[in-house]
Amino acid sequence: MCAVLLGVPVSAAAFGYLALTAKLEPLLYHDLPRSLGFGATPSWWPLPLLAVGGLLTALFVRHLPGHGGHEPTDGFSARGTPGLAALPGVLLAALATLAFGAVLGPEAPLIALGGGLAAGSVRLLRPGLPERTYAVLGATGSFAAVSSLLGSPLLGAFLLMEAAGLGGPMLGPVLVPGLLASGVGALIFVGMGSWTGLGTYSLKLPHVPRADDPTAAEFGWALLIGLAAALLAAGIMWLARRLRHRVEGRRLPLTVLLGLVVAGLAVAYAQGSDKSATEVLYSGQDSMGPLLADAATYSTGTLLLLLACKALAYAASLSAFRGGPIFPSLFVGAAGGVLMSHLPGLPLVAGFATGMGAMAVAVLRLPLTSVLLATLLLGREGLTVMPLVIVAVVASYVATAVLARPPRPPHGHLP
Structure with a gap:
């Protein structure tokens, strides 16, 4: 009660x-x-x-x-x-x-x-x-x-x-x-x-293309996506923490400056593509559905620019602003997965889902939740690609743990 x-x-x-x-x-x-x-x-x-x-x-x-x-x-x-x-x-x-x-x-x-x-x-x-x-x-x-x-x-x-x-x-x-x-x-x-009449404000992907059963090549791609996501997330968090230490000493001017950096990245993306600056701004929650549904309209260059601008804006926002890290990590992973799907042997839905799961676990360190996030959001098609998502999440989780491990002391040195 x-x-x-x-x-x-x-x-x-x-x-x-x-x-x-x-x-x-x-x-x-x-x-x-x-x-x-x-x-x-x-x-x-x-x-x-x-x-x-x-x-x-x-x-x-x-x-x-x-x-x-x-x-x-x-x-x-x-x-x-x-x-x-x-x-x-x-x-x-x-x-x-x-x-x-x-x-x-x-x-x-x-x-x-x-x-x-x-x-x-x-x-x-x-x-x-x-x-x-x-x-x-x-x-x-x-x-x-x-x-x-x-x-x-x-x-x-x-x-x-x-x-x-x-x-x-x-x-x-x-x-x-x-x-x-x-x-x-x-x-x-x-x-x-x-x-x-306002809706429920929940993360939903209404139009998900059909996914086929995974192939051996897709398992290989899932492993590579997991490793790539771990490296990208490590770079984002390293930059965010370095900036945070500077912000703590001069919070007001540096938060304004980092806000301008985020805005500049959004403007640069809009000018360098035919897309909206809002794809770089905000959490990415409302942009994930259109990214998947309109993936065919994104060229390789546009996706590279989107991935770079969103990742840098994410790091700048983490360092000075206040909010949660989940949705931007999902969007960055999804954009990376769509980019990788331009390569032979990796279908769109498989790349989208494995990218989301791998980036989510690299940021959140929650493997079970990351698998569920990347699969349940895709509905029935998510169940089809779940084995690929598990491989990508495990690879990213292990790689993230290795990257976060402190360096060993020199031989003979007592801690």
Whole structure:
């Protein structure tokens, strides 16, 4: 019963936050320039947009409680919940990131929103309960908040369980109320989406081409894609962490500067191709479906440019802005997979799915969730290519672990 009572308001709050973000994106990128007298959005428009977004993000991180929430260069995290006093800063920093076009996703602020509201409200109403009780309630709220974001309440619940390392004595107390809250949250998302006409804001790929049974050559490609994704993700995270250390000392000017870098990459992509700058901006959640459906319209040069600009914008956003790393990693992997499908022996759907899974696990370090993300999003065709995705995910996971291993001390040196 507690899971139901928590799931309903938390899911409604999460839906409202996603709806606000979704409304601000076209308002700022399309409606605002037209209201200022431009016939269409100017090619340079991302520059002032990201400068303002960077300024607001830096101010919220620097001056509001909570420091804007989870540091995205640390990877995905589902541990701990912010207090109620920190929630405004977390949500505002993420809103300035997501709405103005930085390359991060909404899952981190939603997890903070769900966990913070659930644990914080019960802490106010029933102080003095064991800390374990508040932790379970916070996890339940997080389950409800992300229930439909990934296209399936089960997938969202699985993501949180694997990320939090739930097992042993903690699995039972969290699993049952968490799954119930996730199911309630999905119903609330569907109901509010239908009632408001705004949709459910979940990641779905409506038009997936048919996939054939895997071949031996495709298994070889899956192995190579896994290794390539591990190297690309290592480069992205290395650059993001190097930039983060500089940002921490001069947050306001450098966040604005990195916002301009993200915008410049988007403008460069738009000028160098016949595509929209928004494919480089934002999390990539809304661009994945069109990328797959219109893959034939992307030349090899366009895909290379998209991959390079999106990866660099992702690294810059990770270093200074606030949000989650999941959706950009999926988009970068998908773009790389589409690019690889131009080579002989690798069909489009197989490349798309293996790229998503390999890049997701290289960033998230969650192998089971990465396999499910890359396959369930493709529906029935995802089940067909699941063996390829598993090979790519395992190869990427192992390669990432090797790349992250600290160097051995010299022979004879005692640590």
